[in-house]
Amino acid sequence: MIFLIISLILTFLLTAFVSGNNMSAAVGTLIGSRIIGKNAGLSIGAAGFISGLLLEGDLLKDASSLLPDSYIYVTYAFLISFLIFIIANIIRAPLSLTMALAGTSIGISLKISYKIDSSLIDKMILFWIAAPVISIIISYISERVFFRGPKREVWRTASLIKVLLIISSFFTAFTLGSNTLGFIAVIEGFNFITLAIMIISIITGSFFLSAGVIKRVGQEMYLMRYSNALVSLLVSSFLVEAATFFSVPLSNTQTLTSSVFGVGISYKYKAIYIKPFIIIVMTWIIAPLLGLILGYIA
Template sequence: MFFIYLSSGLFLGWSLGANDAANVFGTAVGSKMLRLRTVAIICGIFVILGAVISGAGPTQTLKELGAVDAMAGSFMVALSAAFTVWRMTKLKIPVSTSQAIVGAIIGWNLYTNSPTDLNSLTKIVLTWIVCPVLAALLSMVIYLVVRLIVNKLKIHLLRLDTYNRVGLIIVGAFGSYSLGANNIANVMGVFIPVSPFKDTSLLGINISGAQQLFFIGGVAIAVGAYTYSHKVIDTVGKSLMKISPVSALVVVLSQALVLFIFASERLRDLLVSYGLPPLPLVPVSSSQAIVGAIIGLGILKGGRGLRYRVLGEISLGWLITPVMAGIIAFVSLFFLQNVFKMEINSTKVSDVRYNNVNPGKLHRQTNIGQQTLVKPAIFTY
């Protein structure tokens, strides 16, 4: 039964892959530096690795937002988000899967009269603003540094092309890893509390139940990237602004760094160990990051070449996505409960299930004093 419910998560994963692979490699394909087939394969492999190895951090924050604690509820929340992302992908608009899933969870909260954790919501919504701004700033700085290096070293145009191509593959792989790490929460987060997977060991490596779930989600993302990413790649790679190969590298690197910053538990621990304020581990939008990075470059070049109409459409998509996902979730939950007579919320099952998923992680977070991450909200998912 669980796997039938999981199908909506897989659909969401597929939609995410189709939509967000463009963010990682769209500019590289758009500038004709890499072939779509090549990037889809690289993206698939590294998304899975990122999801399995580093996917736990942002999942935690998303869980605090709402308390989707029944399989049917999880199914419908994921399906609503997936449907929204899929529609937007068909319209060639790079949207945020994070926004879609957050909208859907809030739709569930509203329908079931469950409280929405405002702290988490604020944290997540703030990142929707911080993420593109940070990406824009990063792309400006990186571009200036790269330009300085290229001018100083007087690299031959052909050699630069080769370095660029190799750089795009490496940075794209890093971007895919970060995408998997950061966005797997969107795809599989709602299923963790109801997951039947138990911790296991393979070739001496411990694999938690959550990681097994993340692997399945990662595969779904990879399949989406391989089969249907060309539409949004067209928008990101060509329509928003004409991107040179060097700019493509800068944009992808900025985006990957932003995703990594908001996904890396190690980075957060490092900041804490130096007494710095930790960055929240939040599933941010790779679409917002990439568009922010492109706008950053556009601003650096005096705003020339930016296609404001496309930019407007994308921004509108960002506003519509959470609302649309929320409404779809709300309406479909009504049908699920009243027409199909399915249980869409229950608290007790998830408490026990989630505790089995990753107890070590909870303990570690308590140690570093992340009160917001260990409060009982963990058990309310």
């Protein structure tokens, strides 16, 4: 019973920090460019998180097989992932909780000789490697093909892109809710109590823990225009949505960062801040490996 209570507390904390930390990826452009107000933007993000969790979160049920169905192991996995996540935030590296939790779960399962479906791990590795590459390529091509050249109806085009940005921001939040938050939910147990706690946590994290990171993605890696942000959000979201339907946990941070980078390199004379991108790439490698090691020795 005690491990159930602890795991629910950790579920609340993980969900709150994930919601707050990823709010910038979903609605940072909307709020930073003042397309809509801060509260409206946060509401869109929170609504997307909750909708994705409720409607598609259980699609990650196959991923729950990475860990034995025991609150003891769930508690250890959540605790280790939470500590990794906190450390990453201290050094201001947008770490993927998805990859940390997956690595930790595998590490714990290896330690106790729990048999994991090898095909699931194969799919995870394939998506983790292919998704960033696909994000960069599609974003690069899309930006050069669809958003270059003379614009005859500038204001109409800008207005349309703003509307599409609002829709794509909601969709980005939706895919994070279905994948990352869905992964947490299926590990804990996809039931009424878990979902109720996570919904409260999403609202808490979205409105009280997002202020410090709300503009980070767009400002530090690449100064995006509306079209840049739209391409990045759409490419990232569709890849994460595809992973969700294959029951593969995939990081929104990973795909969005790659999309932003792809958009950035489509400009011959536009400066891109490489250091933040390199730091983030390092966290993609470190997060699952660190989780695997700590999960194994815990």
